[in-house]
Amino acid sequence: MANLFNSARTALRAAVNGSAASVRNASTQAGTKASQSFMVSRSSAIAATAVAAGSVAWYKHLYGTLPFLDTASANMADEGLHPPKYPWSHSGVFETFDHASIRRGYQVYREVCSSCHSLDRIAWRNLVGQSHTVDEAKAMAEEVEYEDGPDDEGAMFQRPGKLADYMPRPYANDEAARAANAGALPPDLSLMVKARHGGADYIFALLTGYTDPPAGVKVQDGLNYNSYFPGTQIAMARVLYDGLVDYEDGTPATTSQMAKDVVTFLHFCAEPEHDTRKKMGMQAVIILSSLTALSIWVKRFKWAGVKSRKIIYNPPSTH
Numbered sequence: 001m002a003n004l005f006n007s008a009r010t011a012l013r014a015a016v017n018g019s020a021a022s023v024r025n026a027s028t029q030a031g032t033k034a035s036q037s038f039m040v041s042r043s044s045a046i047a048a049t050a051v052a053a054g055s056v057a058w059y060k061h062l063y064g065t066l067p068f069l070d071t072a073s074a075n076m077a078d079e080g081l082h083p084p085k086y087p088w089s090h091s092g093v094f095e096t097f098d099h100a101s102i103r104r105g106y107q108v109y110r111e112v113c114s115s116c117h118s119l120d121r122i123a124w125r126n127l128v129g130q131s132h133t134v135d136e137a138k139a140m141a142e143e144v145e146y147e148d149g150p151d152d153e154g155a156m157f158q159r160p161g162k163l164a165d166y167m168p169r170p171y172a173n174d175e176a177a178r179a180a181n182a183g184a185l186p187p188d189l190s191l192m193v194k195a196r197h198g199g200a201d202y203i204f205a206l207l208t209g210y211t212d213p214p215a216g217v218k219v220q221d222g223l224n225y226n227s228y229f230p231g232t233q234i235a236m237a238r239v240l241y242d243g244l245v246d247y248e249d250g251t252p253a254t255t256s257q258m259a260k261d262v263v264t265f266l267h268f269c270a271e272p273e274h275d276t277r278k279k280m281g282m283q284a285v286i287i288l289s290s291l292t293a294l295s296i297w298v299k300r301f302k303w304a305g306v307k308s309r310k311i312i313y314n315p316p317s318t319h
Contacts, residue, residue, distance in 0.1 A: 080230040083198045083205035090267070094282070096275040097268055103131035104247055105265025108258050112239055113189065116181065118169040121190035122269050125163040130268065137163055144168050182222050184235035193263070193270040200263045202228065207259040210238040 090097045106127065109119075124141040128134050141161035146168075149156035161168075170186075171177040178185050187195075196202045205228045213225040213232075223233040245253045268274065 080232065081205075081209075081227045083201040083228055086201050086204060088200060088264070088267075090264070090274065093278070096278065097130075098264060099131055100249065101261045101264040102268050104249070104251060104258075105261035105263070105268075106131055107247065108240075108245055108262040109189075109265055111245055112258075113262065114167075115170055116177075116186040116236075117189045118171075118186075119167045119190050119269060120169065120188050121166070122272075123164060123166045124161065126269075126272055128163065130272070131265075134163075141165060182235070186236070189266055189269065191270050193267045200267050203266065204259050204263045206234075207240055207263070208256055 089095060089101075109117075124137045127137045127140075132140070141163055144161040144165075145158045146161050146165055147156055148159045151157055171180065174185055193199050193203060198205075206226060209226045209228040210224060211227065213219050217225065217232070219225050219233055223235055224237050225232055226234045240255045240258050242254050245258060247253055251257060271277075
């Protein structure tokens with residue numbers, strides 16, 4: 001009987017040891033497979049990275065640049081100097097346009113810039129309440145003759161301008177503009193502040209950046225040297241000089257003052273909704289902040305009690 005019991009115990013122990021060995025073996029194999037899988041995936045990632053880097057290097061070697069990057073250049077003259085960051089009075093979150101500067105800037109545009117550049121997107125009504133009164137805007141609009149019609153006889157006719165009319169173009173068409181400017185087409189200035197990298201800073205730097213070319217730099221005929229213009233040679237000559245405009249409010253008309261005012265005016269032309277947008281943004285921040293605070297208060301003092309309330313049912317006694 002004792003021998004039978006010892007045999008059973010030995011067999012049970014052997015079975016347990018065999019099972020444990022099987023488990024250890026399976027665990028070891030699983031760990032080995034996981035390690036091999038990790039190494040394979042890591043090798044694949046390294047190989048893919050190497051292939052990608054090699055492809056980029058090969059493309060750069062063939063074409064000299066990358067399709068998703070700007071053209072690399074070691075010569076800043078190809079890109080133009082980066083304009084300084086100027087402290088514009090309207091650049092702050094809570095700041096609005098200097099409307100006196102807008103009025104002076106329009107005067108500079110009208111007396112200097114309008115002979116070549118247009119403002120196709122700006123109507124006379126856009127000046128009302130921003131830089132001029134209604135009567136002043138009407139008077140300026142009526143100084144311009146606009147073609148209208150047809151009349152009852154089918155003929156076109158000329159009429160004085162109205163507030164709804166857009167500012168007149170200096171040339172009838174692009175061909176006439178090119179013919180009058182030695183083949184160069186003066187761009188429309190309505191969205192110029194948004195259309196140029198650097199915005200108002202770039203335009204101000206461009207207007208005040210005319211200098212004599214450095215030694216060894218040859219400027220082509222009909223072009224002018226400006227270090228802020230890409231390529232440094234621009235068809236537009238310098239147009240702002242001290243005392244060129246007599247400001248109505250007596251502000252000294254220095255070159256930098258006129259450039260500042262006309263750039264402020266052009267920024268207004270590009271964003272007539274600038275002041276209204278900032279005002280609406282502040283209103284939205286105030287309203288949403290108030291609603292958020294109210295929601296937190298309701299959650300804390302009103303809804304918390306309802307949410308944590310417990311209902312206990314006590315069944316009636318059967319006795």
